[in-house]
Structures are given as structure tokens and as C-alpha cells.
Amino acid sequence: MKGRIHSSAIVEGETNLGKDCLVEAFVLIRGKVQSGEGCYFGPSCLVQGPALIGNHVFFGEKTTIGFPSQQLVKQFQKGRIQAPWIKLESTRIGDECIIRSGSVIYAGSQLGNNVRMGHNVLVREQVKVGDNTTVGTGVIIDGKCAIGNKVSIQSNVYIPWNTQIEDHVFLGPNCILTNDKYAMRYPYELKGPILREGVSVGAGAVIMPNIEVGAEAIIGAGAVVTKDVPPKAIVYGVPARKHDDVPDTWKKPLE
């Protein structure tokens, strides 16, 4: 084992950290964890393998990598496995990622390179996040979501199961995507929205289930989107209506 590991840290199992890693006090790393060079594991963080971690990754204090799915927790509760972290799927964190304090990445999810997260972010199972994407503090990404490259997700955004977000999308603070059309009153297969490349969603907007928002469209702050939105449309209001087209001089977010 190379790098600097605090005497109170616990590094178990077949873990293999690259050179110049810094493991702080009260860290617990277990399972088959393999990391690149120069990673930082902040105080009290928890990494449960199998996990493949790139170079120069920053894990703030009290982050969790490799949280078990509900199925595994229930298997533990029924006495079928000795601990909830025994049969985890493999997690992958790309180079240069920044995962700030309190954030939790479920086992089996994958972050690309240079993903930068705020604090207390939740990424559930079977999620893929592309390269160079930023995810703000308090964001929740539920399971089976696909998030593209150079996406900018501001603080407190909620993204439900089965949502698809393409490259260069911008989600303003506290906006809400939904996936249950009937609020548990009628049978419905949960489907989140599809946000095409370059869409911008304003602060606090709500997007109804299974809606498609066309490429480069803009949804105004506080809008409630109940119908598909055409590409390059500007929509706002409750319910949202089209008021204009995006001017040709405007670019895609993070272009």
C-alpha cells in the first residue's frame, strides 16, 4: 500500500490505492477497491468495493461510495447475507472527479471523468453520468437515469427513476422532474422526462412524466410543463405555453 494512510483509518480486503493517495482519519475502505494516483479520501468517508476509481479523485469527508440497493438491505434483514455490503455491484468513478462531503453514490453506478459534485448529492443505482458534468448540492438522481456530458445540474434538483438527460442540458435550482402521472392512484409505468441536447430548465420548474423537451428549448422559472416542448421553443407559465423561439445568437449551455 502506497500513499499516506492515517493510523485510525481502516483499509481492508484487496484494496489497492495508487501512489500519493491521502487517506484521512476514521476512513473505512473495504472490498476490492482500486484507485489511481493522488486521490483524497476525506475524514470519515466510506468506500465499499468493488470499485474502480480514477486518478486525482477528491472524496470529501463523510462521502459514501458503494451504498447497497434496497434488495441487498432486505436480504440482510432476512438473514440471507452476513452484511449489506457483501454482494455489491461494481462502482466506477472517473479521473479528476470531485465528490463533496456527505454525497452518496450507490454501488453499480458510473461517473465519467471530471464530474464535479456539491455536498449531500445522492446518486442511486444503475445511473450513468457523463464527462465534465456538474451536479449541485442536494441533488437527487434516482435509479436507472442516463445523464450526458457537460450537463449542469444546479442545487436541489430532483431527478426520478428512468430519466434521460442529454448533453449540454442546464437544470436550474430546485427544478423537479417527475415520473408518476397518476400520483399512485392508477396503474402507470414510471417514466421520467426526456431532455434533449442543450435544453435549459428554469429554477423551480416542474416537468410532468414522459414529457419530451426538444433540443435547445428553454423552460421558464416556475413553469409547469404538461405537454411535449418543440425544439428551440421558449415556454413558461402554469401550465407552460410557448411564447417565443430561442434567438439564433444564443448558444447551448456549457458549449
Next chain:
Amino acid sequence: MKGRIHSSAIVEGETNLGKDCLVEAFVLIRGKVQSGEGCYFGPSCLVQGPALIGNHVFFGEKTTIGFPSQQLVKQFQKGRIQAPWIKLESTRIGDECIIRSGSVIYAGSQLGNNVRMGHNVLVREQVKVGDNTTVGTGVIIDGKCAIGNKVSIQSNVYIPWNTQIEDHVFLGPNCILTNDKYAMRYPYELKGPILREGVSVGAGAVIMPNIEVGAEAIIGAGAVVTKDVPPKAIVYGVPARKHDDVPDTWKKPLE
């Protein structure tokens, strides 16, 4: 003491854990804590008794059970008690509960059986949560709330002091209940809404203080509810108005 307790964990006082419990690294359990069989205490979690914990309960890493009320914190600040956790009220957690990482349950609150919580949930003092209720990530339940059985609270919902939620209610993501009619501008006794059995509230909706929502009514996403809602009404918009009745073929949530 039975079960497996990591050598770095601290188990103090008159704690009595049932068989097959697993206590992970950096856990602190203190005060009179009594648990059933097969419980999991994740890394860095904190349990401050008195507490009565059922069988097969899962506490994710960094959870807190037995957080002190503001009164106790202030007594400590004034030097009247030696530590803020000395005179805690008793907390009760039912069988099979799942409390995920970062969640905090105040001393004196009670969870029924099979309550399943996401991450970073806050439950303040004098709260009762019924059986088989689910509480999403980031939900805040302030003090003196009564939450029924088979309630489904989605992520990031805010529930203020003195709120009453009956059985089979569904609260969509990020919806907001309120309890101060005059926003601190005029004297007002804080009163949250009353949500009767089987109500569904859409994502991001706001319900004003002291509103009663009748049984099985549906409140649309993004609605601002300023008046009482009749049973089985469908209301939406800003301000919310009745547009329809719930069809007879629809069921209650989680029925």
C-alpha cells in the same frame, strides 16, 4: 453483549443489543439503548438512548438516533447540564425499519414497523410515523407531526410543525406544506394542513396553513392551495381551483 461489534466502535452505558446485530467501525451507542435481533448499525452512526429498537432494523452510515431538542442544547450552552444528550426523551424505532445514511431522528419521536427512509431525512421531536410508511431522501418532518400508515412521502418534501397526515396519503417530490399564514408579519398560532385519508399531492405543490384537504382529493403538480379542498376533488393551478372529481375507478395510494 452479543453480535459482532467492530473494535473501533464505542458501546457505552446500559446498552443491550439483540443477537446477530452488526455494529460497524466508528459507531457510538450510548445511554439505555435496547435493540432486537439482527440490526445493522452502519459506520459512524450515532445512537443516543434511551431508545427502544425493534428487530432487523437497518441504520445506514452516519445516521443519528436521539438528537437533542433545542431546549437541551440551550441548557448545555448555559452550563446547566454536562452534555446535550443527558436528559433525552425516549425514542422508539419499530421492526424492519430502514433508516438510510445521514438521516436524523430526534429524541422522543416514534417510528412504527417497516418504515423505510431515504438519505438525509430529518424527523424532529414529538413526531409519530405509522407502519409501512415510506419517507424519501431529504424530507423534513418538523416537530409535533402525526403521520399515518402506508403514507408515501417522496423526496425533498417539507412538513412543518403541527401537521396531520392520515393513512394512504401520497406527497409528490418537493411539495411544501406551510404553517405560518402571515410569514412572521402578524401574530398567528402555527398550524400545518390536515391531509385526510388517501389524498395525493402533486410535485412541487404548496399547501397553505390550516387547510383541510378532503379524503382522496388530488392536488395537481405546482398548485398553490389557498382554500379547503372537498373530498375526491381534483384541483390545480395558481391559486388552485376544482376542475373535476376523482373517477370511481381510481384507488387510494398504496391501497
Next chain:
Amino acid sequence: MKGRIHSSAIVEGETNLGKDCLVEAFVLIRGKVQSGEGCYFGPSCLVQGPALIGNHVFFGEKTTIGFPSQQLVKQFQKGRIQAPWIKLESTRIGDECIIRSGSVIYAGSQLGNNVRMGHNVLVREQVKVGDNTTVGTGVIIDGKCAIGNKVSIQSNVYIPWNTQIEDHVFLGPNCILTNDKYAMRYPYELKGPILREGVSVGAGAVIMPNIEVGAEAIIGAGAVVTKDVPPKAIVYGVPARKHDDVPDTWKKPLE
């Protein structure tokens, strides 16, 4: 070193705690930290100096004081500094503050006296918070914000970079201030709103960038504020319009 320090706690560097401080298990205090008397450092909390802490401050479990800016994290990732906490700016916490579990204060920010925070609050760099201000659970205060005295910020409020909030302001739960007029589609210097003395903002309201809300105005729940608001006006709706003036008998919040 005076006070009671648990044997598992790590207190490094030139730290100097006042008498009757209580340092719990798994705490890490490092750098030049100076505290007054009677402070409480809860289990697993992290304090990275330089920091000047007043008397009778309560840090709940898993709080962080002195989180590094993104610039420092990136310098660590590039191998230019040995740890991300080496060159932190000095943090200041006034007397009698209550910082509850999971909250994070960035290095270089300043809290006045008797600031009371909920859980999982985030205060980023270069923020000043005045005396006797309360900040609810899950609130995010981004960098370079100035928050006055006797401000009441309810749970889950989002406050972006470069926001100015004067004394006696009330922000209802989940309300959203914004600072990017074009949602990353067109060049714009990020400017948050200015909330003048005694303003009240209702639950879930959205305030657009660079808006000035005049003294003692009231913004209704769920409003979307797109234009400056005159002093003492009552506005609501989407978009918000003036409907009335604040009655003379009403006071400022926390007056």
C-alpha cells in the same frame, strides 16, 4: 488543553480550546483553531483551522468547519499542495451559535453571534451572516452572500452567489433565489436579488436575478417574481403582480 476530550478524538496543530469544552468521539480538529469556553464538538465533526470560535458554541455531530474552496481542491488534484486543507482562509463563528448535524461552513466565512442553524446547511466561501439569524435545515447559501441580522431563513431555501439580504427578512420554506437570467444561454454576470429590510417571501416563491424587493414587501407563496417590487407591496401569482399594500398594523419579521 483544558476540557474533556474523548480518547478517540484527534486534536492537532496549534489548537487552543477554552475551558469546559466537550470534544466527542471521532472528532478531528486541526490547524490553528481557537475556541471560547463551553463549546460542544459532536461525534465525527471536523474543524479545520485557522478558525476563531466564540463561547458556548454547539457543533452537532458530523458538522464541518473550514471546508476548502474549489480552487484549493483543484490545487491538491494537480499536486501543488500536500492536502486540500493546508492554505485555508480563516473562519469565524460567533458566541452561542448552534450548528446542527451535517452542516458545512466553508473556510473564510463568518457567522455572527447567536446564529442558529438546522441540519445539513451549506454555507460557502466569503459569506457573512449577521447576529441572531436562523437558518433552517437543508438551506444552501452560495458564495459571496451578505445576510443581515435577525433574518429568518426557513428550511430548504436556495440562495445563489452574490445575493444581498438585509435585516429582518423572512424566507419561507423552499423558496428559490436565482442569479442567472439566461440559464447559461447568453453571457450574463451572475447577480442574485437584493432583499431590503423586513421583506417576507412565501413558501416556494422564485425570485429572478438582480431583482430588488423593497423594504417590508410581501411575496406570496408560489409567486414567480420577474420585476422589482416596491416597498410595502403585497405581490403574488405567476408572474407576480401587486395586489395590495402591507397594512400599517403589521410588523417586520422578528421585530
